[in-house]
Amino acid sequence: MLVLSRKPGQQLRIGDSLVISILECGRNRVSIGIDAPPKVRVLRSEVDSLRPSHPAIACDSRSRRVLIVDDNATDRELYRRFLSIDEGQTYQFVEADSAEMGLQLLDGAAPECVLLDYRLPDLNGVEFLAEWRRRRLPTDCPVLMLTNFGSEELVVEALKGGAFDYLKKGTLTPELLRQRVHGAITHSKAYHTSA
Numbered sequence: 162m163l164v165l166s167r168k169p170g171q172q173l174r175i176g177d178s179l180v181i182s183i184l185e186c187g188r189n190r191v192s193i194g195i196d197a198p199p200k201v202r203v204l205r206s207e208v209d210s211l212r213p214s215h216p217a218i219a220c221d222s223r224s225r226r227v228l229i230v231d232d233n234a235t236d237r238e239l240y241r242r243f244l245s246i247d248e249g250q251t252y253q254f255v256e257a258d259s260a261e262m263g264l265q266l267l268d269g270a271a272p273e274c275v276l277l278d279y280r281l282p283d284l285n286g287v288e289f290l291a292e293w294r295r296r297r298l299p300t301d302c303p304v305l306m307l308t309n310f311g312s313e314e315l316v317v318e319a320l321k322g323g324a325f326d327y328l329k330k331g332t333l334t335p336e337l338l339r340q341r342v343h344g345a346i347t348h349s350k351a352y353h354t355s356a
Contacts, residue, residue, distance in 0.1 A: 224251040225346060228272035230263035230289070231256075231307070232282050236330065240276055243335040244342065260284035260292070267298045273346050279308035279319065287322040294323070303345035307333070325349075 227244065229237050237256050244252045255270040257263035260281045267275070279286040286306045303325035308315070311329040319327045325345045328337070 224253050225274065225342075226253045226255060226270065226272045227342065228263065228266055228270055228275045229254060229256045230260065230266075230275060230281065231278035232258045232280075233278070234258070236278065236307075239333075240338065243333075243338045246335060247339050250339075250343070260289045263289065264292060264296065264298065267293065273302050273349070274342050275302060275304045276342075277304050277306050277324070279306055279310065279315070286324070287318055290323040301349075303349045305341055305345055 227240075229240055231237050231240075237258075241252075241254050244250075244254075255266055255272060257266050260283045263275075263277070263281075266272075277286050277289060281289065284292065286308070290304065304323065305326045305328060306319045306324040307328045307330050309330045311327075316327045325348070326341050328341060
């Protein structure tokens, strides 16, 4: 039995010359690429027989939408990379490099979680949360505030302002970010189900 990962970009090598790549996975559909030398023939009927409903191919079309609001492109890329290596979940990312853009995206993007930098060019994270409430934006999802500047007072201010959690960028690991995002989304869903 051959089990393919659901992560696009991952590859499976068979022998020395055959490579199967996951190109796309979603909506009950798996797209694969096969790289083989000319002497190896792969029949189209063999490829067509691999259907997403086949038990040997695991594919979860459910992905979580995360809004990243951070003016630092390197940090945004880091968060995407940390979450993209999550074997148990897939993510869609929506990004903003300013508070105003983030607030506009909240209105239409329907994220399940927001990763919010504390220091943005136009507002700080606590001001962003206050503006979110003032505008009565329709989305209600947990916010994980991130910053390089951490003090106990800042953590208390962020949590009182409405952040679900607070993370320091300098100590952030892939495991920690994935754990906190999972926990925030799970807590939020449980809260809204019981309410």
